[in-house]
Amino acid sequence: MRELMRRMGYAYATENIYCDWVRRFIKFSQMDSREDLFVNAENKVEKFLTDLAVKQNVASSTQNQAFNALVFLYAKVLKRPLDGVDAARSRKEPRIPVVLSIKEVKKVLAKLSGTNVLMVQLLYGGGLRISELVRCAYRILILNTVKLRCVMARAKKTVLPRLHKSLFPC
Template sequence: MSTTKNAKLLDEVRNVMRLKHYSIHTERTYCDWIKQYVKFHKMHDRSELMTSPESKVEEFLSNLAIRRNVAVSTQNQAMNALVFLYKQVLEAPLQKTVDAVRSSKNRKIPVVLSQDEVKLIITLLEGVPRLVVKLLYGSGLRITEALRLRVQDIDFEYKQLTVRSGKGNKDRVTTFPSSLETELKLHLQRVKLVHEQDLSAGYGAVYLPHALNKKYPHAEKEWGWQYAFPARTLSTDPRSGVTRRHHIDQSVINKSIKGAVRRLNITKRVSAHTFRHSFATHLLQRGTDIRTIQALLGHNDLETTMIYTHVLNQGGQGTVSPLDDLDL
């Protein structure tokens, strides 16, 4: 398929995804898989997409497993992108079962930090990265969930966080570390000053999911809807062209974590997600019930949560955040 035709197909994919309110990250991921699929089969015309699509998809997915040795989740992601392409964009759903060679890459045991290691890393962090990492460990959040937190999602009185549209587009409630209350309130006071300055300058609106901005026309400028961790500068939304203040970029947090780990000479491969793994494992060590941890993490399947029992398989009650044990 020519570059021009390929671009046109991807434009169609983007348009359909935006109509169905997919996130911009999913949009980019699906477009990348579709681009790889077209390139793999050296397609030059749209009609080639419609010729024996099941066998083409099967060959592409098998190649991912055999030659590229991708993880099961990666192969599933590619499959989802192609199913979306045929069903939602080309309106020609795959009719036969796709019997591709399945990836057999074993699930890795998660890297877990000790409480002392967590404490040392947090001690070396400053500002927003310090706050975010405390939430990753203290509430078991994914980094995207932490950065997308809105002011109204933080309930100081009930000591809980509401995660909106998490993985699988699900909402959930998780624990909030009481030891973080004062520090986070001071941070939000500074954020509110920035928001008020934005309003004075004619800005102050924030991105609202789906059609909420139409249903609640003034909500986008309300304090409760603002991101808890906004970016330092205003930016232009790549979809709408509207200038807003988005949330801080993941790279800021990741760089700070890497810097602290390097300074401490910790040999483990530590990422933002490591603090979520550590949250779950340390709760297990304290005797928290595995199903409670499953709910806090937002896992669909208990088997996903069971991977943390490689450290210690205990039962018990109590979901007070492990951050409160650190005496920071």
């Protein structure tokens, strides 16, 4: 499955998540061999997805991710598309993110130093994801400013995020 996903250009994180969902599905369905994947497949997938929604109370996006991983497994890897999967849908309410006030952000930044403070400032001030921050490269230019080049994970493009003047040492 990994090899096929790499050939098709899937992101490394997607590859890991899909493989994890397939492992969970196999464990949940108590499968011992590859042939078990073909026996009553739609029913097993339906039970797994229903268990995610009802017993594990996952968000609908999580349930969709698991379903997409299993659709990929059956359609692309096993060459046996799933038909008529009708699992219970998740009813979990979306979680509203907690936003820190400017005062709270200043308190957090005051407790940090060195590279850590710069990383948090870039995450907060540049609107970067952690995975994007890790892949960033910065250069000090002749004009004593910092130009940040980031490869954005989802967009697959290079961008220059706008940085606040307080991030510059000069």
